[in-house]
Amino acid sequence: MKEYPNYYSVTPATVRYDKRLKPYERLLFGEITALSNIKGYCYSTNKYFANLYQVTVPTISKWINHLKGLGYLRVEMIKDGKEIKERHLYPIVGPINQKVNTPINQNVKGGINRNVKENNTSINNINTNKLGCYAINFYENNIGMLSPWIREDIEDEVKEWNKINADEAEKIIVEALKNAIGAQARNKWKYAKSILSSWKERNIKSLSDIKADDKRHQREVQTRYSHKNYGRKPVEEQIPDWNMQTPKPQTKQSMADIKELMAKVNQKTAANKD
Structure with missing residues (x-):
């Protein structure tokens, strides 16, 4: 040709x-x-x-x-x-x-x-009109410039999710990107892809499934925390023995000893001055 x-x-x-x-x-x-x-x-x-x-x-x-x-x-x-x-x-x-x-x-x-x-x-005859446009715009507006391979990867991911839920495919991908941003992941797209893969494995097919899964996860965390602390006795504050002792009242004898000691101190002080 x-x-x-x-x-x-x-x-x-x-x-x-x-x-x-x-x-x-x-x-x-x-x-x-x-x-x-x-x-x-x-x-x-x-x-x-x-x-x-x-x-x-x-x-x-x-x-x-x-x-x-x-x-x-x-x-x-x-x-x-x-x-x-x-x-x-x-x-x-x-x-x-x-x-x-x-x-x-x-x-x-x-x-x-x-x-x-x-x-x-x-x-x-594959309909690729504005393929991945919503997800790509979200990435560029909230994360940064797209490299060619990430753009192509997002488009491929959109195709995969179109087979699962064509109406919400890109919204599901954006939801994964939001989670990556919230987790402060270094590689946002790699983190988002791992989330998308996890959702596929757990048969999550829509935004409502994602919300239900999040609530279920929160309940599991609360349950684990409750079981971890169940049956524990409250910690009682231990008071040291020295703080439990009652001070003895001073007797007349002890007061006389103190006066005698003070007199000796005064005598030595006067001698030093001389």
Whole structure:
């Protein structure tokens, strides 16, 4: 298959500054526009792109699905009966300046069109529209910048929880992130993933399950504390023996001894002065 990578690519601002897109996804979009110059669509295979960017074919498939889900690509499968003959990728961009030195033609049949509807196909039809957007925004607003691998990991986790509870998948992930923040974990996402894994093992499938599990855990802690202190006698304060002794009353004899002692002291003091 002949490719035409020497044509100019078009990467609109919406693609360049979309934080949901990885850097290589932006490059891939630009490459697709360059390869769409002749016919108005790109017919390159995932294997071609995988060799171009030195990644795996499933990775390219994931990038294309993400671009498609965010509304930047239209994917059309050309079939011969039940067999897929070719795939056409239509980049969806804003108005293109016809004076730019690029042969992209807006009049080509099936060309770049923002308003065109995407054909339903049996391949590459995973709905990734705003995949992980809520969880990713929470992470960036409350924890910090996302590395590419954490972003991809969050998206994969969203897919897994979508199979369990599509309505609350991202909210469950955010709840795990909140627990990681509250625990002051050093690696917030790693801690959150361990919580998510624990919830899966305990068959927790919703936010209400999480609340019920938290209450159950609190009751267990209180029960353990009560059992630990059950049957203990209150500690009585021990009073030392010296504090229990009753002072003896002074007798007349003892007072005389004191007077005699004081007289001797006075005599010695007077002698020293002389």
